[in-house]
Amino acid sequence: MGHVAESIKSHVGNELLWFSMPSDTRAWAVVAPEAIRRTIAFLRESGGRLATMTGVEVRDGIEVNYHICFDHDGLVITVRALASWPEPSLESVAQDFPGALWIEREIHDVLGVSFVGHPDMRRLVLPDDWPEGNYPLRKGFQA
Amino acid sequence: MKRTLVPIGPYHPLQEEAEFFQLYVEGETVVDMDVRISYNHRGIEELSSRKTFDQVPYLVERVCGICSASHPMAYIQAVESIAGVQVPDRALYLRTIVLELERLHSHLLWMGLAGHFIGYNTVWMWVWRYREPVMDALELMTGSRVNYANAKIGGVRRDIPPEMYPEIRKAADAVIGPTELVIKAVRDDPVMHARLKGVGVLRKADAKAWCVTGPTARGSGVDIDVRKDEPYAAYDRVDFDEVVWDNGDVYAKFMVRCYECLEASKIIIQCLDQIEPGPVDAMVREIPPGDGCGHVEAPRGETFHFVRSDGSAHPVRHKVRAPSYVNIPSFKASCIGQEIADVALILASVDPCYSCTERVAVAKDVSTGRVVWSHSDLVRLSRQKTARLSGRGNRTA
Numbered sequence: 068m069g070h071v072a073e074s075i076k077s078h079v080g081n082e083l084l085w086f087s088m089p090s091d092t093r094a095w096a097v098v099a100p101e102a103i104r105r106t107i108a109f110l111r112e113s114g115g116r117l118a119t120m121t122g123v124e125v126r127d128g129i130e131v132n133y134h135i136c137f138d139h140d141g142l143v144i145t146v147r148a149l150a151s152w153p154e155p156s157l158e159s160v161a162q163d164f165p166g167a168l169w170i171e172r173e174i175h176d177v178l179g180v181s182f183v184g185h186p187d188m189r190r191l192v193l194p195d196d197w198p199e200g201n202y203p204l205r206k207g208f209q210a
Numbered sequence: 211m212k213r214t215l216v217p218i219g220p221y222h223p224l225q226e227e228a229e230f231f232q233l234y235v236e237g238e239t240v241v242d243m244d245v246r247i248s249y250n251h252r253g254i255e256e257l258s259s260r261k262t263f264d265q266v267p268y269l270v271e272r273v274c275g276i277c278s279a280s281h282p283m284a285y286i287q288a289v290e291s292i293a294g295v296q297v298p299d300r301a302l303y304l305r306t307i308v309l310e311l312e313r314l315h316s317h318l319l320w321m322g323l324a325g326h327f328i329g330y331n332t333v334w335m336w337v338w339r340y341r342e343p344v345m346d347a348l349e350l351m352t353g354s355r356v357n358y359a360n361a362k363i364g365g366v367r368r369d370i371p372p373e374m375y376p377e378i379r380k381a382a383d384a385v386i387g388p389t390e391l392v393i394k395a396v397r398d399d400p401v402m403h404a405r406l407k408g409v410g411v412l413r414k415a416d417a418k419a420w421c422v423t424g425p426t427a428r429g430s431g432v433d434i435d436v437r438k439d440e441p442y443a444a445y446d447r448v449d450f451d452e453v454v455w456d457n458g459d460v461y462a463k464f465m466v467r468c469y470e471c472l473e474a475s476k477i478i479i480q481c482l483d484q485i486e487p488g489p490v491d492a493m494v495r496e497i498p499p500g501d502g503c504g505h506v507e508a509p510r511g512e513t514f515h516f517v518r519s520d521g522s523a524h525p526v527r528h529k530v531r532a533p534s535y536v537n538i539p540s541f542k543a544s545c546i547g548q549e550i551a552d553v554a555l556i557l558a559s560v561d562p563c564y565s566c567t568e569r570v571a572v573a574k575d576v577s578t579g580r581v582v583w584s585h586s587d588l589v590r591l592s593r594q595k596t597a598r599l600s601g602r603g604n605r606t607a
Contacts, residue, residue, distance in 0.1 A: 090291075092440055093291065093502075093503060095501065116418070116421050116434070117421050118421070118505065118512065118514040118531065119514050119516075119529065119531035119535070119536075121516045121527065121529035123518060123526075123527045132501075132516065132529075134503060134514060134516060136505070136512075138434040138436075138439045138440075139434075139439060140439075141439045141440035141441075142440075143440075143503050143505070145501070145503060145516075164419045164420075164421075165419055165420050165539065165542070166419060166420050166421030166422075166536065166539075167421075168539060169535065169536075169539055170531075170535075191247065191248060192247070192248035192251050193248070203253075203256075204255070204256060
């Protein structure tokens, strides 16, 4: 299991900002936003499966967590990248494989992160008549 | 050929959540499709951040009425990984028993519905009858047929007396005979082969690209199962097989679910043999700041939860990803090129939520807006195909 951890360090290089592996089953990494697509592609090639993604609003922007399961190693690596204010955006990973299509659409709907290069950025969870630019999971949201 | 849009959905009174399948058909063949969801968005992730850590399991067991043990379990394991909790052994066994009883009732429910869609209503009625003892065992153990409120952070909420073991064992045992009967009936019936084999094939590469999980993945030869890969509860102490079939068709998914019922029954009986008296709660007092991921093999596939704590009484962020969220989009890979009479069955084959296909369905001609097919027409089509294959003429079963 250590090998995935080692290879992520050598593959992502200086754009890997932080890495921690507190147990045999969980690892956490922070990468520079420019490197996210490359990192996820590399982890998928190494046998990882994207379980899902979580958007979290933090002080500097929207943090997107990519949860990658290495099923046969029993390891979950969470890779984190920050989409900074004022216009949070990240490169889309859904252009590389369809399993990320829905979750990127959902994060775009509720937190307003633009995923650049996404092939089909229609609404997924918000109704068609929802006002543009109003993101219900952001902290300042007023119903 | 003229292209027709066949909308299936979005609302049906039996369904707790709504989906809307839009099939584009040319003649009898599906050429493209789209799925629209979230007609009934409940905002559970936001709601969860307003509950205390101990209240959240009650909320997330309502994500799904069928997986109401798996969702709290994934959440609880995420929180326990933040707090570094050592859960007592007895609690781990009790959790395993409830999770496997849940798998039994979910798979049996699905098998019955699959029979109904094919036009074998006897299978439907009988399988649901065999499911009842499992529901009774769940009620006996947890006090409820659904929404068990059984697991809590650090253990389980309710211990069971040893006098209950024989009752639970009886329920687990009772499933084996009927399941073997169904397996044999499906295997020996040429009509079932004609209806299920080679239908709605999800190839292994597609299964990986769409990141599907559970029986949908294992029916396509992808050998992933959280119970084996990252054993939680007491799964590392019991002996069971991971059921994997390679074909990727509806038949493979049917068989995976059937054999998983036998394995579930085996697991429950082993747990009852091994369980020993002891405490059932680690008495967790506070949750430190940190991030945690938890995943559980629910009946339909992996359910994944992410929790962030800042040391207060509430989670700051709680992400819920149910298995159907990754399994449903894969229809795009499995439905195209199929006959419309098979679509009801293919949509049902990932067990999207049992009545997903049994909803208001109206087919309209795109150019004229005239209604072409209704939901009952679609089910009738599916049943007629079975009747035709079994030489019973054009009669509905």
